[in-house]
Amino acid sequence: MKGPKIYLRMLSYMRSQFPLLLTSVGLSFVIVSLDGASMWFLGTLPQILFNAHAQVPQWTAFSIKNINAWLKFWTYSLVYGGTLGSPLMVTCILVGVTFSIKNIIQYTNKLISITIHSTVVQGIRDTTYHHLMRLPVTYFDKTESGRIVSMVVNDIAQINNSITTTLSSLILEPMRLVLFIGIMLAINAKLALFVFVLYPVLGVIIGWIGKSIRRRSNRELQSFSDLISVISETMIGIRVIKMFRVETKETNRFKDANLAYKNRYIRSEQMRSLASPITETLSMYLVAFLLFFGGSLALSGTAGFSGEDFVRFLILLVASYQPLKALAGINSSIQTGMAAAERVFANLDLPVERDVGTEKDLGQIAFNESVEFAHVNFAYPGCAETVLHDVSLHVPKGRVVALVGSSGAGKSTVLDLLPRFYDPTSGAILVDGVDVAKASLPSLRSLFGIVSQDNVLFNSSVSANIGFTDVIPDPSRVQAAAAAANALEFIEKLPLGFDTIIGERGVTLSGGQRQRLAIARALYRDAPILILDEATSSLDTESEKLVQEAIDHLMKDRTCIVVAHRLSTVRHADRIVVLDKGKIIEQGTHQELYSANGRYKTLYDIQFAQNSERA
Numbered sequence: 001m002k003g004p005k006i007y008l009r010m011l012s013y014m015r016s017q018f019p020l021l022l023t024s025v026g027l028s029f030v031i032v033s034l035d036g037a038s039m040w041f042l043g044t045l046p047q048i049l050f051n052a053h054a055q056v057p058q059w060t061a062f063s064i065k066n067i068n069a070w071l072k073f074w075t076y077s078l079v080y081g082g083t084l085g086s087p088l089m090v091t092c093i094l095v096g097v098t099f100s101i102k103n104i105i106q107y108t109n110k111l112i113s114i115t116i117h118s119t120v121v122q123g124i125r126d127t128t129y130h131h132l133m134r135l136p137v138t139y140f141d142k143t144e145s146g147r148i149v150s151m152v153v154n155d156i157a158q159i160n161n162s163i164t165t166t167l168s169s170l171i172l173e174p175m176r177l178v179l180f181i182g183i184m185l186a187i188n189a190k191l192a193l194f195v196f197v198l199y200p201v202l203g204v205i206i207g208w209i210g211k212s213i214r215r216r217s218n219r220e221l222q223s224f225s226d227l228i229s230v231i232s233e234t235m236i237g238i239r240v241i242k243m244f245r246v247e248t249k250e251t252n253r254f255k256d257a258n259l260a261y262k263n264r265y266i267r268s269e270q271m272r273s274l275a276s277p278i279t280e281t282l283s284m285y286l287v288a289f290l291l292f293f294g295g296s297l298a299l300s301g302t303a304g305f306s307g308e309d310f311v312r313f314l315i316l317l318v319a320s321y322q323p324l325k326a327l328a329g330i331n332s333s334i335q336t337g338m339a340a341a342e343r344v345f346a347n348l349d350l351p352v353e354r355d356v357g358t359e360k361d362l363g364q365i366a367f368n369e370s371v372e373f374a375h376v377n378f379a380y381p382g383c384a385e386t387v388l389h390d391v392s393l394h395v396p397k398g399r400v401v402a403l404v405g406s407s408g409a410g411k412s413t414v415l416d417l418l419p420r421f422y423d424p425t426s427g428a429i430l431v432d433g434v435d436v437a438k439a440s441l442p443s444l445r446s447l448f449g450i451v452s453q454d455n456v457l458f459n460s461s462v463s464a465n466i467g468f469t470d471v472i473p474d475p476s477r478v479q480a481a482a483a484a485a486n487a488l489e490f491i492e493k494l495p496l497g498f499d500t501i502i503g504e505r506g507v508t509l510s511g512g513q514r515q516r517l518a519i520a521r522a523l524y525r526d527a528p529i530l531i532l533d534e535a536t537s538s539l540d541t542e543s544e545k546l547v548q549e550a551i552d553h554l555m556k557d558r559t560c561i562v563v564a565h566r567l568s569t570v571r572h573a574d575r576i577v578v579l580d581k582g583k584i585i586e587q588g589t590h591q592e593l594y595s596a597n598g599r600y601k602t603l604y605d606i607q608f609a610q611n612s613e614r615a
């Protein structure tokens, strides 16, 4: 995306702030006018101090050519013809009053700009998060969580910085520059033209610096997100790190990432810091040159160019350095912000989950008959290898189908296709004969409850975790779900019962307790089809019994598709499907498959032998 396009897109978030923005533009105009007036009055001082015979000149009619003389007439009328006091006093009062009013308005304008930019940034952050929520699972497979956190937190903070510094200046400074240059033109067009010729040279140099800043900022932000990735990975895997005693290795990995970030930060700052001195030095050359050229003009007294005019011209020239410098600063700030915005917008442009909507909304029809896989082939996006080969599977309502097979056979993949975390490469998945690819995602997903291996719990209360689907969970349903999941006893022993906060990912609970909470959550959801990816981690006998009972309650009267690791679940399934390298190689009841003396029997015997050994 090209620079101006990105910036315009950044500004497009300002649409709702248009009335405030307009007010700010109006106030900026007043500020700039007062600024110009105070400079002008200041330029009168040499005349007052060094020309005792100065008096109000003849009345001059307004015309473009005569602005200088016209302004001088009114100024002298005020200064010399006023009743407030001596000309010196009147001039000082005028300078003081214009400065004070300008600063009061400037403060008000600042407050307005704070409101605008904070609202804009809030909008970008909301939109980004909303978009993240709608991105497909494949995005999260490919993107490190640290990178995502860094984008939402750091990149958007950079955009904030950029808008903050640029918003007011971008309106104010160009106006100021135009006004000052305008007056300079009115005083002496020839001299002002010299300034115009030299300003573009400055512009080219500033532009070059800006580009370089943007490149370096991009690299700096990249390093920062690497740093956050290391931190978040380490925090998630802290137990493994400690167990394997790789604290030093991990610390060194962090140090490397931190060092890389520092180096890139320094390189960015080097360029950012260069912007100001270069502009300043070049501007001073410009002033020196004009001092010489204009001074010579004033000394020779050519074309009515007086000493007073020259002093005023110089005051304005020096004053115009301030907006130039600010614009150079704005440039570096815009470039930094745009580097961040580029990443945020690239993310916002990623396509969201496909949700075609349908004539026959699954949410509106009851699930009455069956779920079916029809000749499904599947390869993970971006991977050449086909993971599922011609899988056909029929699950009638109310039945339990168990998927078994060795690790990597494709069991979890089958489960992930049901709620359309991924779409089949070919073939279809049908619910009551309707292709799920034609169903709206919310209606499809509301058919499923899930209890998975990694039972993700959230850092909120027990009750909020069980009633996860509702903003305000229904206490009686939470209680009933907890009771059916064999979780009531331990929950009541927690310090605050259902209101106890369970820590990030439920760290304050045991493995079995976490599983029972996840089962209670699925019970609360009460969806007609249960996807059960049983945990492989073994629990002690007592805990396993409680979890198994909870699962039995959950499976009762429900259609279940289970990846089973416990023999008991497999044995009682209505149908067992054996997967091998992504293909269904056997199907049938426990008895049928066991008697068939095939792969299932081998798997079963291995598990049985392991269980006997354990016993």
Ligand code: ATP
Pocket: 141, 380, 383, 387, 405, 406, 407, 408, 409, 410, 411, 412, 413, 414
């Ligand atoms: P397990 O019992 O060990 O959980 P599984 O039978 O559930 O194994 P799957 O997780 O479905 O097996 O994996 C099937 C194949 O797909 C494996 O070869 C695996 O490497 C591959 N796979 C799984 N997830 C992804 C992914 N996100 N991207 C690419 N390939 C994947």
